[in-house]
Amino acid sequence: MQRSISYFSTLCLSLLLGLTACQIEENPTVTPLKKVGFQNDVIKRTLGPNVVGLDLEFAFAMALPSEEGKLVSAEVEASIGGASGTYLEHRSYYTNGSGDDIGVVVGQPSSSEGPITRVNFTADTSAATLRYYYKIPEAARGQQVSFKFISTSSTGEKITYEMGPYTIAKMDMKLDMTISDSKAAYLSIADMAVYTAEEAAQRPDKIDLVYLYRSIPNITFNHALVSPVAEAQYRPDVLIPSGLTNSTRISKVWNLRDFHLARLQFGIYIDDLDFEVLNLSEAPNYAINLRSEAGAWVETADGKYRAYVYINAVNNSAKTARISIKRYTLQ
Amino acid sequence: MKRYSKILIALMAALCVWGCTPEFPIDEDGLLITDRAECFVSNFELLGTDFQTVRTKNAVIDTVAQTIQVDVFFGTDLRNVYPQFSLVTDAKLDPKIVGKVDFSDLTNPKTYTVVSGNRKVRKTYTVFITVQKP
Structure with missing residues (x-):
């Protein structure tokens, strides 16, 4: 009996303690994450690998209490100066009720001095969000780039926000090359270009694949990329200029619609690592029946390049295809 | 009271052991060996490196x-298929x-053995x- 009373008392006390602990404080205080006053913040808006020639986009927000002054300038310092086309927006954006970004001019168009891009404010404002577009330069290929976002107020106070480092991919990219049966049909991965038979004859060692379209009864041939020395049955009636001897390995892929190449809604990106781990040692030297939105992994005969050839579109009547390429240099 | 508890625990333990005893034995792959003696292929698919079918029509399976x-x-x-x-x-x-x-090697067709549930x-x-020909 005595034990039961003891148990009952402990249970009641525990419940009471639980209820007390859960009681909501009547006057909660919010502790700001940062100091009150001049503040800034940055988010990176672009996704996927950072490829030379593409933009890195950031949204750079800054604000201070109006009684503490106004914004005077905003600048971004990149560890490697951006290519031509790098700029800091002189408009501050907000999103309206319809979800559209509306720009309000707050300063003069940006100017760049070496790795520093600056906007001087002309509007009397104490808050702004500017977009920064960093055009990835050739000098940054395979390097790491970091950024310092600096805001200055009318009192001379400067605050800095650092972003990065971001690794810039080693791979190259070439978009929208039209390849045409019997005309510009000779694809060079080394040059990332398509050539005619005459042009191919002048650079035979650089021609990796030949494009053709055939509509042959009883079989499904359609659009094809074959190496110049593929079996004759896979390149029917194709003119191969003398000297074209590359046996390029090629492996068909479906459902790999790289965002950079396809520019469709699929958030899939091919990165340097994909090329590094790719194994085409067993792949054939031809790929037939290629379709729109399909692709093919390619490794050149000299082992110097690996590439992904994406088929953006095909045209059966014109016997053409529009292709885009990502290429990685191995040696 | 203590004696009853001991009996109860012993009973529960026995129940657990009995409940966990497998109804069917397990083979070397960890798969159940059952009573079924049926042994046939019901469907066959062949995919290329792009994981799309390379068949031009449904495979013809002769179970006899x-x-x-x-x-x-x-x-x-x-x-590479x-x-x-x-x-x-x-x-x-x-083989698996x-x-x-x-x-x-079309002259030496591959063979696969189906092993029944038992x-x-x-x-x-x-x-x-058979490869399509022009």
């Missing part, structure tokens, strides 16, 4: 002759398919491949 006839597209890279078998319930395949298979019936199927 134990053959599978597959017609594939012209230009199919038969050195992924076969897929659908088998009757509880059966398994020998663990990745790409080379079917390029592991007592074995039937060897031969896969004959």
Whole structure:
């Protein structure tokens, strides 16, 4: 009996303690994450690998209490100066009720001095969000780039926000090359270009694949990329200029619609690592029946390049295809 | 009271042991050996490196002759294809398919053995491949 009373008392006390602990404080205080006053913040808006020639986009927000002054300038310092086309927006954006970004001019168009891009404010404002577009330069290929976002107020106070480092991919990219049966049909991965038979004859060692379209009864041939020395049955009636001897390995892929190449809604990106781990040692030297939105992994005969050839579109009547390429240099 | 508790615990332990005793034994692959003696292939698929079918039409499966006839597209890279078998319930395949298979030697068709659920019936199927010709 005595034990039961003891148990009952402990249970009641525990419940009471639980209820007390859960009681909501009547006057909660919010502790700001940062100091009150001049503040800034940055988010990176672009996704996927950072490829030379593409933009890195950031949204750079800054604000201070109006009684503490106004914004005077905003600048971004990149560890490697951006290519031509790098700029800091002189408009501050907000999103309206319809979800559209509306720009309000707050300063003069940006100017760049070496790795520093600056906007001087002309509007009397104490808050702004500017977009920064960093055009990835050739000098940054395979390097790491970091950024310092600096805001200055009318009192001379400067605050800095650092972003990065971001690794810039080693791979190259070439978009929208039209390849045409019997005309510009000779694809060079080394040059990332398509050539005619005459042009191919002048650079035979650089021609990796030949494009053709055939509509042959009883079989499904359609659009094809074959190496110049593929079996004759896979390149029917194709003119191969003398000297074209590359046996390029090629492996068909479906459902790999790289965002950079396809520019469709699929958030899939091919990165340097994909090329590094790719194994085409067993792949054939031809790929037939290629379709729109399909692709093919390619490794050149000299082992110097690996590439992904994406088929953006095909045209059966014109016997053409529009292709885009990502290429990685191995040696 | 204490004595009853001990009996109760012993009973529960016995129940657990009895409940966990497998109804069917397990083979070397960790699969149940059941009572089923059926032994056949119900469907066959062949995928290329792009994981799209390379068949031009449905495979013809003869469960009496134990053959599978597959017609594939012209230009199919038969050195790098992924076969897929659908088998009757509880059966398994020998050898196991663990990745790409080379079917390029058309003169020596590949064979696969279906083993029934009771592991007592074995039937060897031969896969004959025909490539489209112009």
